[in-house]
Amino acid sequence: MADHGLRERKKRATRQLIADVASGLFIQRGFEEVTVAEVAEAAGVSKMTVFNYFPRKEDLFLDRHADRLADLVSAVRTRPPGVSAAEALRRHQHDLLAAGHPLSGAIAGGPGFWWVLKSSPALTARWYEQEREIAEAFAEVFTEETGDAFRSRMAAGLLTTAITTVFSHAMNRIVAGDDTETVRREQVAVIDQAFDLAEHGVGNYPG
Amino acid sequence: MADHGLRERKKRATRQLIADVASGLFIQRGFEEVTVAEVAEAAGVSKMTVFNYFPRKEDLFLDRHADRLADLVSAVRTRPPGVSAAEALRRHQHDLLAAGHPLSGAIAGGPGFWWVLKSSPALTARWYEQEREIAEAFAEVFTEETGDAFRSRMAAGLLTTAITTVFSHAMNRIVAGDDTETVRREQVAVIDQAFDLAEHGVGNYPG
């Protein structure tokens, strides 16, 4: 029952292999153009095993969601006392960007990933669903802290909007062919603009 | 080629019949438990015809989306001069509620509709997608008015968050069995709280 026995290692390796093979095929030919059966064969595994590790086909591509969610929740949960959630998340986004993290939206890896994401409605829909999960996770944390469920859901929604809008702004520019370094440089101001709006509201924009 | 020839009338009638029959079945037995083939048979029509009118199974149930979208966009587009989008939408939500409109979330018709919606992940996902479309439509309007695409997307996202959070708050209470009249009365304050947050931001909530 060792946590790092052969069994566990093999499982992780298989899962990773399937996800990698799948992503490769998707980036080459597009999400809809690749069947799960093909992925299974290319990974040397049965179709059933693929669905064993990834409940939906979309999860083959969006397999880092759990990590992202945990990361964001932790950024809020472990913020220093006196720092608001908005401030913690703002800093977190700046950190991701500075570290060149893929989830900052501006990544040197190129437009492959985001092209796949944007080209498939099913994938896009799942992506939105995951953003929703993020908002729900935030709401839960805030509700724990304050006891006000409605206000917590609103605040969670507003902050999640900032995160996702920042992200998709960068993504759209990259897919459109803008220079990666330029986008990355300009994202700093974009992040601040987004969080300023979430913190202080839309006011009477647009007039 | 008359706009109200027999042809057009028949088409509208068929579409409506299919949607009504489908909703009836879904409310009786749940979304996943009813197949498209069953809907087709119950409506006296072929499966292919169903997909002719409704591209996805989910659209059989969420067939009022186009109306809702147009309604919300129009509320923003036709707002009097000097009134902000936030203010226009706030009023619009109050109006829906006062009129007892289903999309206010608090409706006397009972929990049937929302039970179906909440009980199916596929349906819920589609619902979120439609909310996303609303946000995009707002963003387009704001961009036309101001020329600032990013700020417009952010503002659109924040306002859409208010609308959807207000809605789902009411929906959850109704599904949970709360008294319809009570929910409805209390929604007035909920709407104002949501739009206050969208207009003035989360500040340093939750501390």
Add this chain to the structure above:
DNA sequence: GACAAACTTTTACCGAGTCAAACTTTGTGC
């Protein structure tokens, strides 16, 4: 080395959604 538990494969199946071709109904020009 034997046995149980965990993982994988096989086979068979269901339902959503697509395609093309045949068929029926409606609108239009005479």
Add this chain to the structure above:
DNA sequence: GCACAAAGTTTGACTCGGTAAAAGTTTGTC
């Protein structure tokens, strides 16, 4: 009215995502 074109519907066959159950294989444990 009647013929013909256009639009809408049906049929049947098919693909693919996803599930279920049972048999087979690998790993951990005594």
